[in-house]
Amino acid sequence: MTGGGQQRRAALVASAVCAGVVVVAWAATTGPVAVMSPSGRTRSFAPAPTTTSASEPTMGGTSPQELARGIPPAHDLSWLGDLIAWALVLGVLALALWGLRYAVLHRWRRPPPPLTFDAEPLPEVRAAAALVEDAQQRMAALQEGDPRNGIVRCWMRLEESVADAGLPRKAHETSVEFTVRVLHVLDLDPHAIGELAGLYREARFSEHPLTEDARTAARDALTRLQDDLAAARSVR
The missing domain is CATH 1.20.120 (Four Helix Bundle (Hemerythrin (Met), subunit A))
Known part of the structure; x- marks a missing residue:
């Protein structure tokens, strides 16, 4: 590969790395983005109203569903999104460092001058x-x-x-x-x-x-x- 081809390849790698960094930074600062727009139909996840039978025991006039409403779920998976985000950031940084190292190692160098010697016969x-x-x-x-x-x-x-x-x-x-x-x-x-x-x-x-x-x-x-x-x- 010639020196010009190596320079163009290194420039493309550096551009891709910079674009990735910009995308990740923008995503981190703007918060969650809705990828799919709502279709107009809504779906309610509210629990269906239940009727309390006369024989079901209550505590002070409060049903068991009302009592469990403030209890957090047993498995919190919110940390998984943070882990994926940090993994993407670290991957982009590693790719950026690799691109810079590749550009430095494969930069174009001037070829050495041709060897000359005296052609005078012995x-x-x-x-x-x-x-x-x-x-x-x-x-x-x-x-x-x-x-x-x-x-x-x-x-x-x-x-x-x-x-x-x-x-x-x-x-x-x-x-x-x-x-x-x-x-x-x-x-x-x-x-x-x-x-x-x-x-x-x-x-x-x-x-x-x-x-x-x-x-x-x-x-x-x-x-x-x-x-x-x-x-x-x-x-x-």
Whole structure:
């Protein structure tokens, strides 16, 4: 039931209660009211005259009927009308209190404002989206130049995509450790992550030349990572 319907129902109940109180008060102050008007015919309840026989004893010339005329009846039921009147008054008062309580409990209240929340995607979701969008550029960077420079440029673009997602970096983490941790958070192939990170360290810090086999291995690892990213994004 809506707030307006509840208010109308409470108002009707309160009006009925007030009308009942007014009727009872009016009846109590005006005294008895003749509900049925007389039809013109009267009925006398006076006792029929009796004749006293000569043999019926009398007391000082007074008949027994005359002597019993001033004696009140044995059963006085006048209290029953007062009891009914008080019961009606108490019933109306109880109904009035119930109506007021109902109106207070069911009064209309302003609905609470709708809950709002920030729809900005989580950092992990932003990181996955950035890695998917930059997939072709990373693969192109891997193919440029000699194998050593291609692997380094590919990994550097991977670090930039992860850093732009806004994930917090721990104080003791290097850029490589941070990137590896984020890739694990995204639930990507751990073997591909470890292989690509190892090739980057070898290309960055070693002095021996790298062959095309290293580039091919890096390309295979990068392809598995990008396939996992695309599959995870399609599920979301």
